Amino acid sequence: MELRQLAYLVAVAEEGGFGRAAERLSIVQSAVSQQVRRLERELGLVLFDRSSRRIRLTAAGERLLPEARAVLAAAEQTRRVAAEITAGAEGVLRLGAVHGPGDRLYRVLAALAELAPQLRVRLTRAAPTQRLALVRSGALDAAFVRGPAAVPGLDLLPLWSDPLYAALPAVHPLAAAADGTPLRLGQLAHLPLRLAPRTDNPPFHELVTAAWHTAGLAPPPPGPPFTTLRETLTEIADDPPSWTVFYQVSGLPPVPRVAYRPLADLTVTTSLAVRSGAPPPAVRRLLQALHLVNSPAPGRS
Structure with missing residues (x-):
């Protein structure tokens, strides 16, 4: 028939x-x-x-x-x-999500809903390396990732950059900055660094370790093991002086006796990871939404 x-x-x-x-x-x-x-x-x-x-x-x-x-x-x-x-106006967009900072993801999803009301978004939260593997295998159409500059088989489209912060004991001399001046890596070179293992987040670990070589500095001495951010910050407040580096997810954690200082000339870039080649229609709609969110409002520079 x-x-x-x-x-x-x-x-x-x-x-x-x-x-x-x-x-x-x-x-x-x-x-x-x-x-x-x-x-x-x-x-x-x-x-x-x-x-x-x-x-x-x-x-x-x-x-x-x-x-x-x-x-x-x-x-x-x-x-x-x-x-x-x-046309990318209907279907399912399988998207790997990333936490914070701020409401960027929600603004992107709202803009996407305006552009393509019938396009459903299925968010997946996973470790950075897993998100990249899921995009490479085709299980995800795209994923937000922080840090990596290049990944074989994938295109990384830079979206925005966020500052990195040093967390150190509030009583340490470097904790005070009346004028809000960012710290430079050289100022922290003597202080033991609690850095999350490379296996936890390879792109971020490589970003931080490469920054010392780029600045022509020897890496700081390793500090006690990094566990979770909250536990590590609590230990920084009470243990012998050490510090850690992190990016904001939902604001600076309010931990007593811990101070936060932005780091000079060190940022983490969030990119959209897609498979190399022409992006599928749903991803093209996502890119349009990202352009709308990242474009300055009329009358602003």
Whole structure:
């Protein structure tokens, strides 16, 4: 059974004859008659009474007519949805998410909803290396990631940068900065650094360690192990002097006896990781939303 056979059935029924149906369909009458007979043979039914000048549906034809119309409507709906997916206006965007800072992700999703109301977003939260692996395998369409400058098989599209902060004991001489001047890495070179293991977040670990080499400095002595940010900050407040480096997720953690200083010339870049090549339609819509969110408002620089 072919869709065109059902379309011919509907046209003949509505026009009351094979000739008028052929005119409506812009094909020859013999093609309409031939396809309708093939449909009748396949179904084992006579669909039209051909004994009079005006062709009429048989009882079987009357019963099947609404089904044929429903199938044709479903096919048309399938074509429409496919066109919307091709345009990136409908479908599912499988997106790897990243925590904070601020409300950027929510603003991006709101802009995307304005651009493509029918596009559903399925967020996945996972470790950075896993997010990249899921994009590379095709399990995710795109993912937000921090830190990496290059990943084989993926394109990294820089979106925005956020400052990095040093957390150190509030009583340490470097903790006070009346003018808010950022700390330079050289000022911290003598202080043991609590840095999360590379296995926890390779891009961030490499970003921090590379910063010392870029600045022409020897890395600081390793401090006690980094566990979680909250536990590490609590230990920094009470243990012998040490420090850690981090980026904001939901504001600076309010930990007693710990001070925060921004680091000079050291930021972490958030990028959108996509597979190399032309991005799929849903990702193109996401890029449009990101452009809207990142563009300055009218009248601002």
